[in-house]
Amino acid sequence: MATTVDVPARDAARTPARPLRARRLGTLLLLLALVGAAALASIAVGTRSIGLGDVWGSLLDSALTTDDAVVVRQLRVPRTALGLMVGLALGLAGALMQGHTRNPLGDPGLLGVTAGASLAVVLAISLLGLTSPAGYVWFAFAGALAGTVLVYAIGSAGRGGATPLTLALAGAALSALMYALVRAILVSDQQTLDSFRFWVVGSLAGRGADVAWQVAPFIAVGVVLALVNAPALNLLGLGEDVARGLGQRIWLARAVGLAAITLLAGAATAACGPIAFVGLVVPHVVRALTGPDHRWLLPGSALLGAALLLAADVIGRIVARPAELQVGIVLALIGAPFFIALVRRRKAAGL
Amino acid sequence: MSVAAPVHAPEAQAPPVRSGRVVRLGRVSGVVRWRDLAVPLVALIALVLVSAVSMGRGDFPIGVVDVLRTLAGLGEGPQEFIVLELRAPRVVVGVLVGLALGMAGALFQTFARNPLASPDTLGITTGASAGAVAAIVLSGGTSAGAVLGGLGIPLAALLGALTTGFLLFLLTWRAGIDGYRLVLVGIALWAMGTALTDWLLTNAEIYDAASAYVWITGSLNARTWDDALPLALALVVLLPAALATSRLLAVLQFGDDTARGLGVRLAPTQTAVVLLAVGLVAFAVSAAGPIAFVSLIVPQIAVRLTGGARPPLLASGLLGALLVVGADLVTRTVLPEALPVGILTAAIGAPYLLWLLVRGRRRFT
Numbered sequence: 001m002a003t004t005v006d007v008p009a010r011d012a013a014r015t016p017a018r019p020l021r022a023r024r025l026g027t028l029l030l031l032l033a034l035v036g037a038a039a040l041a042s043i044a045v046g047t048r049s050i051g052l053g054d055v056w057g058s059l060l061d062s063a064l065t066t067d068d069a070v071v072v073r074q075l076r077v078p079r080t081a082l083g084l085m086v087g088l089a090l091g092l093a094g095a096l097m098q099g100h101t102r103n104p105l106g107d108p109g110l111l112g113v114t115a116g117a118s119l120a121v122v123l124a125i126s127l128l129g130l131t132s133p134a135g136y137v138w139f140a141f142a143g144a145l146a147g148t149v150l151v152y153a154i155g156s157a158g159r160g161g162a163t164p165l166t167l168a169l170a171g172a173a174l175s176a177l178m179y180a181l182v183r184a185i186l187v188s189d190q191q192t193l194d195s196f197r198f199w200v201v202g203s204l205a206g207r208g209a210d211v212a213w214q215v216a217p218f219i220a221v222g223v224v225l226a227l228v229n230a231p232a233l234n235l236l237g238l239g240e241d242v243a244r245g246l247g248q249r250i251w252l253a254r255a256v257g258l259a260a261i262t263l264l265a266g267a268a269t270a271a272c273g274p275i276a277f278v279g280l281v282v283p284h285v286v287r288a289l290t291g292p293d294h295r296w297l298l299p300g301s302a303l304l305g306a307a308l309l310l311a312a313d314v315i316g317r318i319v320a321r322p323a324e325l326q327v328g329i330v331l332a333l334i335g336a337p338f339f340i341a342l343v344r345r346r347k348a349a350g351l
Numbered sequence: 352m353s354v355a356a357p358v359h360a361p362e363a364q365a366p367p368v369r370s371g372r373v374v375r376l377g378r379v380s381g382v383v384r385w386r387d388l389a390v391p392l393v394a395l396i397a398l399v400l401v402s403a404v405s406m407g408r409g410d411f412p413i414g415v416v417d418v419l420r421t422l423a424g425l426g427e428g429p430q431e432f433i434v435l436e437l438r439a440p441r442v443v444v445g446v447l448v449g450l451a452l453g454m455a456g457a458l459f460q461t462f463a464r465n466p467l468a469s470p471d472t473l474g475i476t477t478g479a480s481a482g483a484v485a486a487i488v489l490s491g492g493t494s495a496g497a498v499l500g501g502l503g504i505p506l507a508a509l510l511g512a513l514t515t516g517f518l519l520f521l522l523t524w525r526a527g528i529d530g531y532r533l534v535l536v537g538i539a540l541w542a543m544g545t546a547l548t549d550w551l552l553t554n555a556e557i558y559d560a561a562s563a564y565v566w567i568t569g570s571l572n573a574r575t576w577d578d579a580l581p582l583a584l585a586l587v588v589l590l591p592a593a594l595a596t597s598r599l600l601a602v603l604q605f606g607d608d609t610a611r612g613l614g615v616r617l618a619p620t621q622t623a624v625v626l627l628a629v630g631l632v633a634f635a636v637s638a639a640g641p642i643a644f645v646s647l648i649v650p651q652i653a654v655r656l657t658g659g660a661r662p663p664l665l666a667s668g669l670l671g672a673l674l675v676v677g678a679d680l681v682t683r684t685v686l687p688e689a690l691p692v693g694i695l696t697a698a699i700g701a702p703y704l705l706w707l708l709v710r711g712r713r714r715f716t
Contacts, residue, residue, distance in 0.1 A: 104534050105467040157709045166708055168467055169651060173701040173708070176644040180697035183568045183643075184690055190561045197560060201549040277542045284535060326553070332546030336539035340522050343535045 024296045027289045031303035035084070038310035042080040043072065045314050078209035083310045083327070085212065086204070086272050089219045089264035091305020092226045094279030095286070095298050096264075099233045100257050101164045107280040108265030110171040111258070114274040115178035116147020117266070121199055122182050126192040133206050136199060137214055137270045144266030150174055152258055162254055163240070202275035202328025204313050215267040222263030223302070229257045230294040237292065277331040278305045281339050288342065308335065387666075390657045394669035401673060402446060405680040406438040444574040444638050445676045445692070447582045449645060451635035453671020454593050456646030457653065457662035458628040461600050462621070463530040469647040470632040473537030475516050476641035477544030479633065480567050482511020483640070484548050487563040488555040504566065505578065509637035515540055516629030520622070527607070528621040569642030569693030571679050578638050585634040590668075593627045597664050600624065604661055643693045645671050648700040655707045674700050 044055050050068045058069030059077075093108040101110065109115070120143025124130045130139070155170035156162035186193045232253035235243040240250055265279065286300040309327060315334065316325040371384035400415070403422070407413040411433055413421075420426055421434045452470070459468045470476050486507035502510070519540055523533045548567070552560050599620050602610045611617055632646070649671040650662030656670075657663050678695035 103465065103467055104531065105465060105472055105538065110467075154705055154709060165466065170705060170708055172467060172644075172647060173704045176648060176697040177701040177705075179643065180694045180701070183564075184694045184698075187561075187565050187568060187691060187694070188688065190557055193561055193564060194557045197549070197552045201546075201553055276545070280538050280542065325550075329546040329550045332542035333550075336543040336546075339539045340536055343532060343539070344522065344525065 020291075024290045024293075024300075027286075028296070028300055028303065031300060031307060034307040035303050035310070038307045038314065039080050039084060041314045042083060042310045043076045046071070046076060046317055074209075078212050079204050079207070079313075080310065081209075082207055082212040082215075082271060083204050083313050084306050085216060085219050086268040086275070087278060087306035087309030088302045089222060089268040089305075090275060090278035090309070091282040091286075091301040091303070092223060092298060093261045093264040093268070094281075094305070095283040095294070095301035096226055096229065096233070096257050096261050097279065098283050099237065099294055099297075100254065100261070101168045102237070103164065103168055104284065105280075106168060107276055108261050109274065109276055109279070110168060110175065111261055111265070112147030112151035112171055112174050112178070113144045113262065113265040113269055114147075114276070115175035115182075116143040116145070116150075117141070117269045118182050118196075118200065118274065119143055119178045120146070122185050122192060122196055125195045126185055126189050131195050133199065133203075133273075134208070134211055137211055140273075141215075141218075141266050141270035144269055145262060147174070147178065148258065148262040148266070162251075199273045201326045202273040203324075203326035204272055204309075205324055205326070207271060211271050215271045218263045218267040222260045222267065225256055225260035226264065226298055226302075229253065229260055230298050233257060233294040237294075273328065275309070275328045275331065277328065277335055278309060281335060282308060285339070285342060384657075384659075386657045387659065387663060390653070390663070391666045391669050394666060394673055398446065398669060398673045398676065401677050401680060402442050405442050405445075405676055405683070406434050408680065408684050409433070409438060440576045440579050441571050441574045441679070442676060443579045444582065445571050445679050446672045447579065447586055448571075448635045448639045448642060449649075449672030449675035450590065450668040451582070451586060451631040451671075452642065452645040452675075453649040453653070454590070454664050454668040455628045455631040455635070456671070457650040457664050457667035458593060458596075458600070458624055458631075459646070460650050461604065461661045462624050462628070463534050464604070465530070465534055466651055467647070468530075468534055468537070469650075470628070470636075471641070471644065471647050472541060473519060473534070474540030474542075474544050475512050475519065475629060475632045476636055476646075477541050477548065478515025478518075479508040479512035479636040480641055481544045481547040481551070482514075483508040483566050484551045484555075484563045485511075487566065488551045488559045505581075505637040508640070509633055511544075512633035512636050513629070515544060516626075516633060520625050520629065523625075527618050528625060529607075533625070565691055566640045568691040569640035569696070570691035571639055571675075572689070572691070574639070582634045582638040585630065589627055589630050589634075592623070593631065594664055596620070596624055596627065600664075601661070639675075640691075640693065642675060642696055644697045644700060645674060648697075648704050649674055652700065652704050652707060655704075 043059070044050070044052055048068070048071055050072065054068050055072055058064050058066070058072045062073070090108070097106045097108045097111065098104065100106070117140040120139040121136050124136060124139040130136060151167070151171045151174050152162065154174065155167040186196060232248055235246055235248045236250070236253055243253075244250055268275070282305045283297065283301045286297055286304055290296040290300050308331065312330040312334065313327045316327050316330040319325055319330075371382040374381055374383050403415045403418045407415055407418045413430055413434065417426070417430060418434055421431055422439075426434060456469045459470060459473065460466055462468075483504045486502060486504050519533070519537055520528075522536045523529070525532070552563060555563065599615055602613050602615050603620065605613075607617060650667040653667040653670050654662045657666055674696055675692060678699050679692045681699070682690050682692055682695050
């Protein structure tokens with residue numbers, strides 16, 4: 001069969017294994033450095049100008065009780081930690097989702113996470129009168145979980161079980177249905193819309209350390225599940241039949257992956273509201289750097305997600321001083337043009 | 352890239368190929384599959400009936416037969432005025448919008464070979480939303496906003512959609528349009544449009560935000576012949592052109608290399624398909640707002656009903672029209688308060704697609 005020239009094989013022949021590995025390692029280290037820089041900037045920069053020396057001092061000396069020290073320790077550090085976790089979770093969930101649905105349009109929201117969380121938050125606002133982001137967390141999380149379970153149940157109900165296609169379509173249809181309910185409430189209830197419109201843009205503002213602690217355990221479990229899922233995801237990428245032939249238990253791999261996506265994206269959405277851009281775009285960028293191997297793609301996406309979210313948050317604090325631009329908006333408005341430039345320059349790596 | 356099962360499925364699992372009847376007329380021959388004819392036909396009949404029922408409903412009920420007689424030019428007195436001037440525009444806008452959205456969705460999904468590609472996910476309707484919301488929200492404030500507001504919402508939406516559509520086309524273009532690149536650029540444009548809309552909404556007065564939100568959902572309320580006319584004129588040009596690309600699309604399905612080998616001139620064909628789809632969406636959205644999910648859901652329903660390998664254009668259009676008009680009828684008659692039609696299209700269309708999914712035996716596209 002002279003016609004079946006395998007593209008990966010050709011690439012492998014051109015670039016020996018060692019340099020590729022070194023490049024991937026270098027990429028991860030570079031991303032790690034970016035995360036570090038973004039985290040530092042996030043602690044150092046804010047509406048209130050605090051000198052770098054004071055920032056450093058208040059981090060080291062926990063007895064310091066000047067206003068500056070309190071701002072750094074009580075506001076900026078928790079916010080940075082939350083941004084780090086949420087970015088990590090969203091990048092990871094996006095890479096997992098695109099791997100499992102094998103669709104470049106697969107963002108974690110497609111699994112019903114965002115729609116479920118939105119519906120739960122809208123219900124919480126309109127029925128229970130909640131108005132604070134911290135109050136939404138558990139509702140959003142429960143909604144995200146319920147949404148995913150429903151999508152998975154329906155997506156795997158047909159003959160042939162949960163294929164990438166049925167999952168994606170079930171997710172799209174169920175999301176449509178849940179958004180219809182959200183809209184039905186919002187068009188007739190102005191008060192709820194007034195609170196909801198600030199949640200739905202996605203922001204790190206106003207979420208304290210308590211929110212960070214609430215979602216941290218879920219994200220930790222999700223990260224472990226995601227990394228465990230990487231080798232299986234590589235096999236699934238060859239097609240379910242091949243994967244099964246190589247001894248992979250399909251349902252187990254899918255279940256672990258979907259559980260990870262639910263925990264990661266659900267916790268992130270619960271904490272900050274829906275931020276679609278990270279999950280959609282980050283995996284594409286990282287795939288262009290590391291290639292399609294999920295053992296590299298997943299950590300890379302996590303790191304780039306964290307760096308991007310923190311950087312966007314910092315920019316959002318600077319551009320509209322003394323007000324803030326929400327991180328979800330900054331991400332899309334600044335990140336999207338970069339992404340388009342990247343897509344046009346490189347030949348995008350397929351899934 | 353494709354979501355589908357591996358292209359060359361093992362023989363044992365491959366679904367039986369649905370055979371059609373071969374028809375030969377002199378030198379012309381082709382395969383006729385009865386479901387390809389039956390589904391559009393049934394959809395068309397249902398569409399006419401539902402439209403007639405819809406035009407008959409209201410404070411002054413009119414029977415279906417009378418409505419049809421009036422439409423045929425045999426009506427008299429108040430009935431003629433009520434049907435033709437008050438109720439017909441709304442239904443006609445619904446039909447045209449549904450047709451345009453359904454066909455545009457089928458075009459995008461076929462072209463990108465991705466069942467999730469649609470004007471919604473590729474940013475064209477979000478561009479329209481951003482334009483319209485800007486017109487609603489900014490009209491009181493800045494000078495740029497006053498200019499936008501002066502355009503009126505439909506024109507602002509049309510501009511937003513066309514701008515996004517052309518951007519999608521230009522930014523994807525690199526000696527041809529790759530379906531995969533189209534999707535990636537579309538994601539970015541979608542993200543920007545959504546962010547812009549959300550930002551405008553958070554900065555608006557709550558009253559403006561509320562009316563903008565209704566527009567975003569898609570509504571047929573208070574539509575007149577003035578809304579229907581531009582859309583109708585656009586469709587007179589765009590619909591036949593879109594249907595004419597049908598055969599080329601079928602060839603594009605096999606991949607660029609095969610299509611080129613079969614004698615399709617790729618670049619002009621791709622340009623035509625994308626720009627036609629953009630045009631259809633833009634005019635539809637400017638008339639009724641981005642009625643949610645029609646272009647995403649309907650082609651997937653149509654492909655399951657006809658049992659083909661890709662979303663059929665005409666059937667998608669007719670089913671889209673049926674869904675929009677039917678949803679509008681439900682909001683006006685069954686529900687206690689008149690919800691925007693965009694809510695009902697999803698509430699009716701999505702469960703039907705889910706049912707087809709659960710019941711489905713074959714893997715499509």
